[in-house]
Amino acid sequence: MIDIPLLRDSFASTDSKIVMLVVDGLGGAPHPKTKRSELETANLPNLDRLAQESACGLTIPVLHGVAPGSGPGHLALFGYDPLKHIIGRGALEAVGVEEVDFQEGDVVARGNFCTVNPDGLLLDRRAGRISSELSEPLCYELDKIEVDSIDIRVYPVKDYRFVLRMRGDGLSHNLTEMDPQRIGVPLQNVKALSIEARATAEAANEFVRQARQVLMEEERANMVILRGFSGMPHLPSMARAYKLNPGAIAAYPMYRGLAAIVGMKVLPTGSTFDDEIETLVERYEEHDFFFIHYKPADAAGEDGDFDAKVTALEELDRHIPRLLELEPDVLMVVGDHSTPSIMAAHSWHPVPFLLRSRWTEGEGLETFTERTCAQGSLGTIGAVNVMPLALAHSGKLAKFGA
C-alpha cells in the first residue's frame, strides 16, 4: 500500500476498468547458446504489438538483488511494500484453499509430502510430486491424528502439498521450519523461537511423529515436511485504500489466498488460463480492477526447461486478443518476479512490464523483452509503483497539492 495519508483524498472511484495480467516468473535470461532470453526467443506477435502501443519499463519486485517469493512479488504489484507486509507461507496456502477453516488465533503451516530413507534421511522433498489423486486420501488419514488439547486439521491443497491447521489456546507461530532445503540429511524438528511457542512446537512435532507412523508403508509419500508456520495476516485492504472494487482470477490456491488477504473478491474459476479468461469475460461488469494470474511461465522456468517456458509464453500470447476484446481502460502485463530457465529458480532480475491506456501511444519499442523494456519511458522502477500508474492512467488518481 502506498501508505501516504496525504494521498488518500487523491484516489477516486470511477467506472474505468483496469486489468492486471500477472505472468508468474515473466522475466528470464539469455540462453548461453543463443544469447536470447525466453521472451526474445518466443514468437509473441500480440505482446509485441501491445508493447508498441504501451508505456514500458522494468520492475524491481523488492530490492536490487533480491529474488522474491510469490508473496512479496505479488504484494509489491498490488502496491504494498513487501518489506513491511509479510505473509507467512502457511497463511498464503490456508487462505487460498476454500475448505480451510482458518481463524484468528490459529496457527497454519504448509505441508509437503516427502520421501525419506529408513534412516530418516531426506530423499525427495516433494515425494516425486505425487498427484492429488494419491495425496488426498493420505491427507484424510493425517486429518484423523489427535494431539492433546489442540484441534488439528489437515487439508489437501494440490499434488504433494497440504495445509496443517492447529487451533487451541495460546498457540504461537514463532517456530522454525522442518525443511533442511537439501537432500541426504535428516529433517529438522520444529523448534520454538520464543517461550510462548513451546507448546505449539511440541504439538507440531507430535503431529509429525504420528504422521510418520501413518505414512510408514507408503512408497513415496512416507513422511511430511512442515514449514511457513503463520498466524492470520492483517493487511490494509487495497479495495478501501484505492477506492477499488477488485476481483481476482487465479487457478492456483496461493494466488487466490494472496488476493483475499489484500481485500480482493476472489472469483471462482477453473484450472486453466482459458477458464480464467472465461471468468474475466463473465464477471467483467462486476469489478473495476481485475488481477488475472498466469502460472505456466514460472512453472517451466522453475523446472529449468527453457523451451517449455518459451512455449508457455507463446501460449499466453495467443490469449492476449481475448483480453483486448474487453477494451479495458488500462491493460498491464506484469510479472511478480523473473524465473530464468537457466537458473531454474526465482531470480532478482528486473521484470518487463507494459501499461496500455488511452494515454499511451508507444515509445518506439518493437518487442516485449527484458532488453527492450529497459529502454522504456517508465524506466526501472520499484514494482510498488505499478498500482499508482494504473490508477493514474485510468483516471482514479487525482492531482496532489496546489
Add this chain to the structure above:
Amino acid sequence: MIDIPLLRDSFASTDSKIVMLVVDGLGGAPHPKTKRSELETANLPNLDRLAQESACGLTIPVLHGVAPGSGPGHLALFGYDPLKHIIGRGALEAVGVEEVDFQEGDVVARGNFCTVNPDGLLLDRRAGRISSELSEPLCYELDKIEVDSIDIRVYPVKDYRFVLRMRGDGLSHNLTEMDPQRIGVPLQNVKALSIEARATAEAANEFVRQARQVLMEEERANMVILRGFSGMPHLPSMARAYKLNPGAIAAYPMYRGLAAIVGMKVLPTGSTFDDEIETLVERYEEHDFFFIHYKPADAAGEDGDFDAKVTALEELDRHIPRLLELEPDVLMVVGDHSTPSIMAAHSWHPVPFLLRSRWTEGEGLETFTERTCAQGSLGTIGAVNVMPLALAHSGKLAKFGA
C-alpha cells in the same frame, strides 16, 4: 531539501553559476493523430542542440502516477521532498504578492471571484476569467468589510484571483474549502476541522456573506470562493542548506511566493519571459543560482491547445541563446510536471530534463523530447535529485566520506 545531515559539510559556496530554467508543464504526450508529442512536434533547434551537449533524463515530480500541483512540482525541483513539505494554496498566493502583509499567526486564503445564479448555484468558478482591471476595484470594496475583532484584508492578485488575509488572536487555518469543484451546485460553507478553528470559520463565513451583499449587482463577479486556507509555511532555507545565494525570476506571483518560502531572493521583473531574461542579465553578477520560470507551455497545455503549446515551446526555444550568452556553469532545463495538451491538465508523466555543464558532452541524443530523454544517462529519477546534480556539476557539492 535533501535532509541528510551527513551531507551538510559537503556543500561549498563557489563562484560558479547555476541557471535552472523551469518550463512549467514541460512534458506532454503524443497527439492521437500524429503520434508525436508537443516537444516532438515543435521546431526547437536550440533546445535540441542543448540536448546534444547535455546529460539528459526524466524526472518524477512526486511519485509514479501522481500528478502534482505547482507547489509540490517546484518544491521537488528545489530539492524538497514534496510529501514532507506542504504549502497551502493560500500561503502560496499570499507570499507571491508583494503588497500582502502576511505574518506569523495570520490565516490566508486564495479567493476567486465567481458567478452564481439567483438561487446561489455556481455557474462559473472563475467569473468568466474577468480581468484585473475589473477585479481590482471589487477587491478594494471587499477590503472594506469588517468582521468583529478580526482584521481582514483583501488584496488583488491577477484576473479573477485575490488573497484574503485574516489577522487576530487564536486564528486557525484548519478549515474546509468553499469550492464544490463543479458547477450547478451551491458553494459550501467554510467549516472548522477542529474546535480551535470555529471562530475563524465563522469569521470567514461572515466575510463571504458580506461579500455577497457587496457584489450582488455585479454581472459576472457576483460572489467569491475561498480555498486553500493556510498559515505561514516554515521550510528550511535552500540558501542556507546548500550555501547558495539564490535569486528567483518569475512573472507569476505564485512562483515568486514559492521561491520566497524556500529562501530565495525574489527579483522584481516584468510580466513577460523577455522581461525575465532581461532581469537575469541585469542581476547575473549578484547570485550564484537562478530560478527562472516560463509559464506559457503549461497554460497552453491546461487549455488543451496542442498547437498553442507547440508555439509556446518554440517561443521559449528562441530565448535559449540569450541564456547561453551568459555562459552559466550549469544550465538546466526542467519542468515542474507534465501538462499534456491531450489531457488539458497536469499529469503524472515523467518530465524531460537536461543539464549542461563543462562535464557533459552529450550522449547521442539528437533532440529534447520525452522519448529521447528516456534514453538519457540520468535515467528516470526523482525530481528531488536535480539540485544535488546541479550542485555537483558546478563544483558546489564535494566528496562524501573519506
